[in-house]
Amino acid sequence: MAAAQTQNFARFVQWGRNVVAVGRNYKDHCAELGNAVPTKPLLFMKPPSSYLEEGAGPILLPRGCTNCHHEVELGVVIGSVCRDVEEKDVMSHIAGYALALDMTARDFQDEAKKKGNPWTMAKCFDTALPVSKFLTKQELVDPNNVTLWCKVNDEMRQNGTTSDMVFSIPYLISYISQYFTLNPGDLVLTGTPAGVGSVQPGDVISAGLGDLLTMKFPVAQRK
Amino acid sequence: MAAAQTQNFARFVQWGRNVVAVGRNYKDHCAELGNAVPTKPLLFMKPPSSYLEEGAGPILLPRGCTNCHHEVELGVVIGSVCRDVEEKDVMSHIAGYALALDMTARDFQDEAKKKGNPWTMAKCFDTALPVSKFLTKQELVDPNNVTLWCKVNDEMRQNGTTSDMVFSIPYLISYISQYFTLNPGDLVLTGTPAGVGSVQPGDVISAGLGDLLTMKFPVAQRK
Numbered sequence: 502m503a504a505a506q507t508q509n510f511a512r513f514v515q516w517g518r519n520v521v522a523v524g525r526n527y528k529d530h531c532a533e534l535g536n537a538v539p540t541k542p543l544l545f546m547k548p549p550s551s552y553l554e555e556g557a558g559p560i561l562l563p564r565g566c567t568n569c570h571h572e573v574e575l576g577v578v579i580g581s582v583c584r585d586v587e588e589k590d591v592m593s594h595i596a597g598y599a600l601a602l603d604m605t606a607r608d609f610q611d612e613a614k615k616k617g618n619p620w621t622m623a624k625c626f627d628t629a630l631p632v633s634k635f636l637t638k639q640e641l642v643d644p645n646n647v648t649l650w651c652k653v654n655d656e657m658r659q660n661g662t663t664s665d666m667v668f669s670i671p672y673l674i675s676y677i678s679q680y681f682t683l684n685p686g687d688l689v690l691t692g693t694p695a696g697v698g699s700v701q702p703g704d705v706i707s708a709g710l711g712d713l714l715t716m717k718f719p720v721a722q723r724k
Numbered sequence: 725m726a727a728a729q730t731q732n733f734a735r736f737v738q739w740g741r742n743v744v745a746v747g748r749n750y751k752d753h754c755a756e757l758g759n760a761v762p763t764k765p766l767l768f769m770k771p772p773s774s775y776l777e778e779g780a781g782p783i784l785l786p787r788g789c790t791n792c793h794h795e796v797e798l799g800v801v802i803g804s805v806c807r808d809v810e811e812k813d814v815m816s817h818i819a820g821y822a823l824a825l826d827m828t829a830r831d832f833q834d835e836a837k838k839k840g841n842p843w844t845m846a847k848c849f850d851t852a853l854p855v856s857k858f859l860t861k862q863e864l865v866d867p868n869n870v871t872l873w874c875k876v877n878d879e880m881r882q883n884g885t886t887s888d889m890v891f892s893i894p895y896l897i898s899y900i901s902q903y904f905t906l907n908p909g910d911l912v913l914t915g916t917p918a919g920v921g922s923v924q925p926g927d928v929i930s931a932g933l934g935d936l937l938t939m940k941f942p943v944a945q946r947k
């Protein structure tokens with residue numbers, strides 16, 4: 502692949518071709534939405550067209566959505582092809598990390614769940630995936646034990662730690678790789694802790710990962 | 725984007741970053757699965773990792789799947805960025821076409837629909853998107869009126885025409901572009917006519933588009 506050959510992971514947003522996300526991977530978040538804790542990872546995807554880098558403009562609430570939620574998540578950037586990778590080998594396939602917001606049109610999702618429809622309208626809209634800068638593995642030494650938080654207009658909404666994940670990063674990536682080959686530059690979103698909630702046009706979402714980074718995104722309505 | 729800059733549409737499978745698919749876009753197919761004809765396009769996505777080019781190996785039935793269906797579809801390859809594109813302008817944003825099989829783990833999909841879960845496991849697995857060679861716009865002059873067929877082991881299973889689509893190509897792409905920006909090299913799958921059905925390891929699926937092309941893919945079990 503032309504794209505992967507560049508291997509400039511600092512710019513994975515520009516050339517990565519897939520994003521695999523896991524839902525309900527923190528018990529307290531399962532509880533707040535009334536969902537059971539899953540017995541196997543619940544997977545969905547977001548397209549690269551939903552990426553939003555800091556400074557590139559606001560999160561745009563999709564047309565018709567009246568309840569768009571922030572979900573702060575640790576993202577894992579894949580460094581080399583993962584196909585049927587064993588758990589013990591996963592860490593060697595990771596290039597680094599990013600903090601992400603899995604923006605979710607909760608009203609669209611509720612409708613999809615009721616009708617048995619895909620989650621696509623709820624999860625994949627333009628700007629539905631704000632992301633931080635890339636962090637190398639050396640910068641985040643223990644991804645399974647780092648705090649992540651999300652504020653809306655300086656009010657703390659989410660404040661968790663990746664040590665509370667139901668399925669660990671090695672387990673998730675091994676599982677995903679049994680069905681979906683992961684390629685360099687792909688992002689794996691590892692789920693969100695409790696505290697998700699609605700944002701409105703004019704709000705500002707900020708989020709942080711340990712003492713490693715913070716990021717900030719304004720919210721607007723897509724006209 | 726490094727990838728898009730090459731603009732070698734004959735190789736869109738190698739660098740395109742997204743596939744947007746529409747479900748239930750032929751009335752006779754809605755009827756055969758007991759679904760209502762939708763009043764707006766039903767959208768889902770497939771990842772580039774699911775592409776399978778002819779000659780690159782067999783379609784691999786995903787682990788645990790016991791009812792994997794063929795769905796033959798016309799694919800539209802995007803030529804330039806589509807964001808809030810009007811119907812009348814859509815044709816100028818198209819680079820060309822490909823014939824595709826939207827392989828679907830129907831048992832996984834039935835379970836997802838029942839539970840209100842994403843369709844990802846059913847639609848996105850490796851090899852779930854066999855595709856033909858690229859056709860230019862000059863080669864397929866009237867995409868809204870071309871026959872498409874699918875055989876399993878020389879038995880005709882699907883034999884339809886794109887003139888039976890519920891939503892036309894311009895309508896679909898205009899609609900999609902209101903939520904999801906389409907980029908050069910992206911593929912839009914336009915739905916399948918009636919006759920979908922199960923395939924087994926050892927089967928050979930062949931499919932054709934008008935008198936323009938045929939393609940052939942063997943089926944095997946992912947070990």
Ligand SMILES: [Mg+2]
Binds near residue numbers: 546
């Ligand atoms: Mg989906």
Ligand SMILES: [Mg+2]
Binds near residue numbers: 522523603692
């Ligand atoms: Mg999430």
Ligand SMILES: [Mg+2]
Binds near residue numbers: 745916
């Ligand atoms: Mg289909």
